[in-house]
Amino acid sequence: MDVESLFPSESDLDLSFTSCASNTSTDRTFTSSSARSSLTLSFNESRGLSSSSGVHRPHRKSDPHWTAIHAATNLSPDGTIHLNHLKLLRHLGSGNLGRVFLCRLKDYDDSATFALKVIDREALTNKKLSHVMMESQVLSVVDHPFLPTLYAHLEVSHYTCLLIDYCPGGDLHSLLRKQPGNRFRVDAVRFFASEVLVGLEYLHALGVVYRDLKPENILIREDGHVMLSDFDLCFTADVVPTLFKRFSSKVGPTKKNWLSCLEAVFRRRKEISDEEMTAFVAEPTAAYSRCCVGTHEYLAPELVNGNGHGNGVDWWAFGIFLYELLYGRTPFKGATKEATLRNIASSRPFGFPESDVAAEENGVAEVKDLIARLLVKDPRRRLGCAWGAADIKRHPFFDGIKWPLIRTYSPPDVPGLMRKKSHVSHVRGGGSSFSLSRRKSLGKRWSWRGIGNFIKGKGSDSKLNKKISM
Ligand SMILES: Nc1ncnc2c1ncn2[C@@H]1O[C@H](COP(=O)(O)OP(=O)(O)OP(=O)(O)O)[C@@H](O)[C@H]1O
Numbered sequence: 001m002d003v004e005s006l007f008p009s010e011s012d013l014d015l016s017f018t019s020c021a022s023n024t025s026t027d028r029t030f031t032s033s034s035a036r037s038s039l040t041l042s043f044n045e046s047r048g049l050s051s052s053s054g055v056h057r058p059h060r061k062s063d064p065h066w067t068a069i070h071a072a073t074n075l076s077p078d079g080t081i082h083l084n085h086l087k088l089l090r091h092l093g094s095g096n097l098g099r100v101f102l103c104r105l106k107d108y109d110d111s112a113t114f115a116l117k118v119i120d121r122e123a124l125t126n127k128k129l130s131h132v133m134m135e136s137q138v139l140s141v142v143d144h145p146f147l148p149t150l151y152a153h154l155e156v157s158h159y160t161c162l163l164i165d166y167c168p169g170g171d172l173h174s175l176l177r178k179q180p181g182n183r184f185r186v187d188a189v190r191f192f193a194s195e196v197l198v199g200l201e202y203l204h205a206l207g208v209v210y211r212d213l214k215p216e217n218i219l220i221r222e223d224g225h226v227m228l229s230d231f232d233l234c235f236t237a238d239v240v241p242t243l244f245k246r247f248s249s250k251v252g253p254t255k256k257n258w259l260s261c262l263e264a265v266f267r268r269r270k271e272i273s274d275e276e277m278t279a280f281v282a283e284p285t286a287a288y289s290r291c292c293v294g295t296h297e298y299l300a301p302e303l304v305n306g307n308g309h310g311n312g313v314d315w316w317a318f319g320i321f322l323y324e325l326l327y328g329r330t331p332f333k334g335a336t337k338e339a340t341l342r343n344i345a346s347s348r349p350f351g352f353p354e355s356d357v358a359a360e361e362n363g364v365a366e367v368k369d370l371i372a373r374l375l376v377k378d379p380r381r382r383l384g385c386a387w388g389a390a391d392i393k394r395h396p397f398f399d400g401i402k403w404p405l406i407r408t409y410s411p412p413d414v415p416g417l418m419r420k421k422s423h424v425s426h427v428r429g430g431g432s433s434f435s436l437s438r439r440k441s442l443g444k445r446w447s448w449r450g451i452g453n454f455i456k457g458k459g460s461d462s463k464l465n466k467k468i469s470m
Contacts, residue, residue, distance in 0.1 A: 065165070068108040069151050075107075081152040083161065086116060092166075097124065097132055097232060102166055114151060115166040122158040131232035132160055138208055138231035139164065145407050146199035146226050167227050169220025169418035172325075176215055178416035182328035186363040188412040189325045192218070194398060195226045196321065198406055200314055201389030203228075205282035207239040209289075209310070213317040214298050215324060224411030224419040233294065237287030237310070244279050244387070283388030287311045296337050297330040301377045304345045315384030315392070319374025323350075326358055326367060331375065350375055366397035 072085050089102040098119035104112070119132050139150040139162060148164040155161075169175070172192060176182060184192070196218060203210055210228070217230040287310040292303055300316035302309040323331050331350040332343040343350075352371075358364045373383040373395070384392050393403060401409075411419050 063112075065112045065114065065149070065151060068105045068112065071108065072105050081154065081163070083154060083156055086114075086163070088116070089113070095230070097128060097135070098160075103163075113166045113168075114163050117162040117164065119160040119162075120158060121160055134234050135230075135232040136160065136162060137236075138203075138234050141206060142202070144199065144202045146195050147202065147228055165221070165227060167219035167229075168222050169224065171216050172218040172220065172226070173215035175220065175414070175416055176325065176328060179328075179414060181357055183357065184325045184414060185412070186326070186358060186361040186367055188414050189322060189367060190363065190397065190401075191409065191412045192226060192325060193318075193322055194401055194403075194406055194409075196228065197318065197389055197392060197398075198403070199226070199228045200318065201393075203234075204284055204311060204314070204388055205239060205241070207237050207284045207287070208234050209237065209284060209287050210234055210314050210317075211294050212298075213314060213321055214295050215321065220418060222418055222420045224417050225407065235287070235289045235291075237284040239282050239284045241280065241282035244281055246277055246279070279387060279390045281387050281390055283384075283386075283390075284311045285386065285388075296340050297333050299341070299344055300379070301344050302379055304341050310379070310385075311388070312379035312382050312385040315374055315382055316379070318384070318392070319371050322367060322371050322374070326364075326371075327353055347377070349377075363397060366395070366399075370395045370397045 069081065073079050073081055076082065076085065085106055086103045087106045089104065092100040092102050092115060094100070098117055101116045101118065103114050103116045105114075121129060121132065124132065136150075136153055139148060140153065143149070150162060150164055152163040153160070154163070176184065196213070200210060200213070208231075210231070211233045212230055213228075217228060219227045219229050221227055288308055289310070290306065290308045292299075292306055294300075294303055294313070294317070298317045298320050300309060300313040303313055320330050320332075332340055334340040334343050352368055356364070358367075370383070370392070374392075376382040379385050383395070392398075393401075411417055413419075
């Protein structure tokens, strides 16, 4: 087939995109506007909204995605990626801001695939435009295995197009629904939670408060590892990375009988005397926003109360996230969204299910203890708020995890989880046999014009757990 007929010029593209904004309801997320500028680990200072082409990334130079991108830019007359370098393969989904397509580079059939997020700026309100800016800002600075790589940022007419990693494994919410009892075993919870924790730790070190952690926003890469997505509700703050020295004891599950309690006290005393700890903390503890944003069931009490919130909202959401992975539902969910918010705001503590489906599994006491320490309504007493991920990583639930090697752990053997060999072997093998077989199964390919028609003619099919905007 004549390739050019599939790829009209970019001016054709401009005409074909008439309505990119989805009319998805915004019933599960709130929004914010009060981003604070970064001072120490600079977020706004050194990086802008421009294309990622000038940024020295990534650390995996042999990654086939970058190889293809570099080859395409080398051949491009102006040394940059354009939309007509891309071949759209299919529509992946729609969100509040735009639509996402699977694509690959036109002249590199055996190269990796990408996801292209297309946002029609003309169809968005000013508030949503600020979210687009936030998302592109965050994408333009992050470089982490559990976060998306921004391969190109294209501004074409009134469209903003972000070329990022494609995650063929879907999202964690869909995966959760494929599990027996709609819940993960404790070991699977530990795997996903560890990776998400490391991703959050990295974001916080950059001064980025995520504010939209939920299983729907955790995408699964082809090797079964996670990728946090959706950064439009983030806000930024100053971070002063600091080396702290302190005395500390390990936190752990509460023992019921008094003898165990006594033992625990003695053990704790010993630990306190033994454990003078030095910790590197890069946590945006001064982060502050008054805008209520997020997803109902994941909103922290301070967000619901509207009295201002900071980094602690992510650690609260991390507690809800653990709970949902473990039990298949969130702890404060009520019959209506208002009831959910009332449950969150009330002073009543949450409870664990009476018939605990996880009761027999190793590590359940630890994960429940961790959840209880995260779902503390007063953020000043919530685990993570003062010391960030450093404190959470030390919780017994994560005992034995070698954090620097986290990327090398094998994903759990759970139904429906894609577990293609890691990117390392993919890189070495050049990826050609995989790409070939996968290409065959991609089905219908889209032209830019075809997608324009699709956008005009069809509604959206966005995610189950929706954001709320206020
Ligand atoms: N990198 C990706 N790889 C695979 N699928 C993706 C990728 N990014 C997005 N998707 C799919 O496209 C859908 C829309 O994503 P998008 O980020 O635009 O919206 P969203 O996640 O609903 O967030 P929001 O509405 O807050 O912008 C997602 O639900 C997901 O199914």
